[in-house]
Amino acid sequence: MFKVAVIEDDKPTSNQLKEWILAASPDIRVDQWFNRDEAEAAIVREDYDVVTLDIELGRERHAGVAIINAINKTGRGTPVLVVSAMPAAIYRSIMKALDAWDYLQKTAFDEADFIETFLEILRAARDRVPNHDVKAAQGTRDDELSLDPIHQSTPLWRGQRVNLPLTAQRILAALYQRRGDVVSYDELFDVVKSGRNRDNIRKHISAIREAFRELDEHFDRIENVPMKGFRWSTGPGAEKR
Numbered sequence: 001m002f003k004v005a006v007i008e009d010d011k012p013t014s015n016q017l018k019e020w021i022l023a024a025s026p027d028i029r030v031d032q033w034f035n036r037d038e039a040e041a042a043i044v045r046e047d048y049d050v051v052t053l054d055i056e057l058g059r060e061r062h063a064g065v066a067i068i069n070a071i072n073k074t075g076r077g078t079p080v081l082v083v084s085a086m087p088a089a090i091y092r093s094i095m096k097a098l099d100a101w102d103y104l105q106k107t108a109f110d111e112a113d114f115i116e117t118f119l120e121i122l123r124a125a126r127d128r129v130p131n132h133d134v135k136a137a138q139g140t141r142d143d144e145l146s147l148d149p150i151h152q153s154t155p156l157w158r159g160q161r162v163n164l165p166l167t168a169q170r171i172l173a174a175l176y177q178r179r180g181d182v183v184s185y186d187e188l189f190d191v192v193k194s195g196r197n198r199d200n201i202r203k204h205i206s207a208i209r210e211a212f213r214e215l216d217e218h219f220d221r222i223e224n225v226p227m228k229g230f231r232w233s234t235g236p237g238a239e240k241r
Contacts (some may be wrong), residue, residue, distance in 0.1 A: 002028045002122065003046060007039045007053035007067060008083070013106075017052060017083065017114070024115045025122065038062040040070045048078055049125045050118070055084040056090065068098045079121045083114075092165070102166045113193060120166055145221075147173055160215045167192050168204050168211070175222065179232040182225045205230055 004021055008014040011034065018030045031046070034041040036057050042193070043051070051071060055064035064082065071078050079101040084091065088105040101121055104114060136200045146156040153241040155162045155172060164172065176185055189196040205222060212219040223231045 002030050002125075005031050005032065005039070005042060005046070005048045005051045007033045007051065007057070007064070009034050009054065009057045013054075020111055021052075022118055023111075023211060036060055036066060039063075039067050043067065043070050043074065043078075047076060050079055050121055052081045052083055052118075055086050055141065062140065065094075067101060068095075071130050072099060081118065081121055088186050096163050096165070099161075099163060116193065119164060143234050145176060147176055157182045157212055157219070162211050162215065164208060164211050168194075168208050171201070171204050172208055175230060175232040180234045182229050182231045184229040188229060201230075216233060219234065 002025070006014050006017050006021070008135075014032050014034065018032060021028055021030055031042060033042055034057070039053070039057075042048075051067075053064045053067055057063035060066075066082065067076060068080055071080060080099075081104045082091075082095050082100050083106065083108040084103070088108065092103045095184075101124075102117055104117060109117075124194060143157075145162075155164065155169065162172075171188060173192050174188060185198050185201055188201050190220075192200070198211055209219065209222055221233045223233045225231055
């Protein structure tokens, strides 16, 4: 049985998230925690498959940050879905730096969005191994991108994890699966949940490039093909702006 922790101080919101999780997968055990102390104790005691949490718990404005740090210290690689009212434009990058897997801003998503995101994370968590075993499990070559078919949300570049939100990961996978070929805007629209327009796709591409360049300042594999779409280059030095 999969175990999920819902860490949320507002009981109606916590109950709604639990209801949505059970609607997505009825056989999951859902534990609800309403404050930082209880949540941190549970994180140490239990090996959760997925954790959803709010950033602000009671009067602690950044309790969720401390909890994510506690999760990371366990070394289990537990995926975290942040569900918060804090502005996504500000906090998504902070959560990304902390290795949270995705960020949903309250009032900006509905049940379908939550369930779709949750199920993606759950699928990626089903056969997870500890972070230090990821490279060995994949047989990754140091000079390649590796998209692990088991850990769907853990792409590696030269053996290092590329920290991307789920939509960006789907775009990256679409490009890499068709590497060497142009992937059109229309094809990329099919892999995003919202914002199906060219400007939004370009923003995702920019975020992907930025994430790679945090690991490799010379990264240049994503090529812009004017008026058509994007292509994953099969060699360095091919990117066009």
